[in-house]
Structure formats: C-alpha cells, structure tokens
Amino acid sequence: MTETNTVKFREIDREAIVDKISKMTKELGVANDIITLVKQMINLSILLNTYDQPISATIRAIDEKAQDPSYFVAAYFDTKDLEQALWVYRIVRLLARYVLLSDRFFEIGDYRYALLAKGVRKSINKFLLNGTARHHLNYSLDYSFNQFWTFWKFEQFIKRRILAGHTFLYKEIRHFNLFKSSDAPLIYARVLDANLPSFNENVSLVLHYNQAFLDILDDWEDIEEDVQEDMPNVFVMAALEDIPYNRLKKCGNENIRRIILERSNSTFASIVRLVNDYQSSIRNISIPDNLVFLKSLSDRYAETLRGTISCQANSHNWASFRQY
Numbered sequence: 001m002t003e004t005n006t007v008k009f010r011e012i013d014r015e016a017i018v019d020k021i022s023k024m025t026k027e028l029g030v031a032n033d034i035i036t037l038v039k040q041m042i043n044l045s046i047l048l049n050t051y052d053q054p055i056s057a058t059i060r061a062i063d064e065k066a067q068d069p070s071y072f073v074a075a076y077f078d079t080k081d082l083e084q085a086l087w088v089y090r091i092v093r094l095l096a097r098y099v100l101l102s103d104r105f106f107e108i109g110d111y112r113y114a115l116l117a118k119g120v121r122k123s124i125n126k127f128l129l130n131g132t133a134r135h136h137l138n139y140s141l142d143y144s145f146n147q148f149w150t151f152w153k154f155e156q157f158i159k160r161r162i163l164a165g166h167t168f169l170y171k172e173i174r175h176f177n178l179f180k181s182s183d184a185p186l187i188y189a190r191v192l193d194a195n196l197p198s199f200n201e202n203v204s205l206v207l208h209y210n211q212a213f214l215d216i217l218d219d220w221e222d223i224e225e226d227v228q229e230d231m232p233n234v235f236v237m238a239a240l241e242d243i244p245y246n247r248l249k250k251c252g253n254e255n256i257r258r259i260i261l262e263r264s265n266s267t268f269a270s271i272v273r274l275v276n277d278y279q280s281s282i283r284n285i286s287i288p289d290n291l292v293f294l295k296s297l298s299d300r301y302a303e304t305l306r307g308t309i310s311c312q313a314n315s316h317n318w319a320s321f322r323q324y
Helices: 003-028 034-051 057-063 070-079 082-108 111-129 137-163 170-180 183-195 201-221 223-228 234-239 245-249 253-263 265-283 293-315 319-323
Strands: none
Touching (some): 003 034, 003 070, 034 070, 034 293, 057 082, 057 111, 070 082, 070 201, 070 293, 082 137, 111 137, 137 170, 170 201, 170 265, 183 201, 201 223, 201 234, 201 293, 223 234, 223 253, 234 253, 234 265, 253 265, 265 293
16 A cells, blocks of 8 residues: 555544544533443543554553543533544643653653653644644643642652651641642643633632542552552552551552551541542532533542442441441
8 A cells, every 4th residue: 555545544544533523522412411421431532542542552551541531521512613622632632641751750760751751742832833823822831830840849758758657647648639630720721721611710620629539549540559669649648547658568569458458447538538528629619511511520530439449448347438
C-alpha cells in the first residue's frame, strides 16, 4: 500500500470513529439514571482512546491513569458541538499526560519521564497555537502549572515524615488528598473555562472533589506499589496511627494490604469520613443545569469507594461500617 493510500485509509478510519463517537455522545443525553450514564461514559472512553491512540507503551500506561471522559462530556453537554468537545478531550488528555509524566519523574527521579514530559509540553504548545481564539490558554496554563508544581515539594515533605515514623491527623490526610487532586481545578478546568458558556468556579470545585475521589481510588489500587517506593498514600497515612511504617514496610507486598485492613481501624474510619465529607460538600454546591451530571458522578464515585472499602471491611469483620 502506498503512503498516500495509507493516509487516505487512516482518514477514512478516523472519520468512522468520529461517527461512532457522535452517535454514542448523543445517546448520553437520554440516559435515565446515573448508572446508565456511567456505563455509557466507560464505553465512550474506550472509543475516545481509539480516536487518540497513545504513541508509546509508556504513554499508554500513563493514559490508563487518566481515563475520565468528564471534560469531553461537559463540553458536549454545554455546547452541543462535537468538534469542540473533541478539542477539549485532546487538550485535557495532553495536559494529563504532562502532569502524570512529571509526577512520575518527581516520584522516582527517572529522567526518561522528564524528557517525555518535555515532549508532551511541546505538543501542548503546538496544539494551542494551531487553535483559534484559544492560544491565550498557553499563558494561563503556564501560571497554572507553576501553582501546581509546589505539590511535588509537599509530597516529598510528606514522604520524609512517613520515613521518619510520624503519624497523620485526619486534617493532614485530607489536605494531602485535596492538594494532590488540585491539578483538576488549576489546570484541566481552565480548558472548560475557555470553552464553555456555562462554566463558573463552582464547576471547578466539583471537578476538584471528583478528582479527589478518583485519587483515593488510585491510592487504593496502588497501596503495595506506593509502600515499595515509599510514596505517600492516604490509606497508608491513615494506617500509621495503628501500624509503624517500618513494620509495614517489612510485611512484603503480598501482605501489606491485608495487614492494613486487619490491624488499622484508623484507615477505615479516616477514608470513609473523607468520602462522606466530600460528598456532603458537593451537595451544597450549585452548578449550571447543563453540567449537573458532574454532581451525579460525585455520588457514584462516593458510592463506589464506600462499596469497595465496606466489601474489604466486611471480609475482615469490620462490623463498625454500619455506623457510617
């Protein structure tokens, strides 16, 4: 097949994917309940990933940490413009890659991630400059990045405290989680601010809490890896009130989660309290009708987290879950 024919084939294939995305996106608007909407969003996320294929195995692994199509759906619900929603999806995806690659570099010090992040940053600049009436984002994003960069210094500070044997109050765990998830309001929400007629700072606040929920779920999935790499994790931070870190570190990967669940009532109490506090705060936030699905997602995230934690709690005879 000649290069010209290959390009034409890819263009036709891309058009077919966009047609499927368009059809699936229109179906989102007729979902009768949040469970149906979430299922549709999961299917949409898979299709969007096909539309914007990762360029390497490393980027693919990074993208798996950022599969949330909320920004795409928000853009479509508020503008009813598929092209605009796809633009939002692509730039948010690039921004998430940049943040997560940088995050990985600061965690383990591998300069390969720093070089990949630098390449993604160039792609972001190019993408913004090729757009229309959006190039101002390039300047506002520089400011946003500078605001978020301080998190990694804070993360290293928390790491040193963990290694030194300190324990953490609930307020400290909450602050760490909200600081970690502040890339949502500081960076990604700026894209919606530049593109959505109905956007206001309350939307940014809900996005912040939703990202905090997702980061708690990520911490749940990464408990063993985070202990192995001595990285802060809200479940581990909560457990330190009952289990010294040096003892937890010696348990071995296959036992870390079990030890936390069996021996730390503080983990269970603190994380469920965190989820409940966030959900309660979100319910008091008013956002435009076109974007109210974001609050429904908040409830779904909270239910999923409580269900995951309670399932583990019940399996380890934590009957106290009922009091929450």
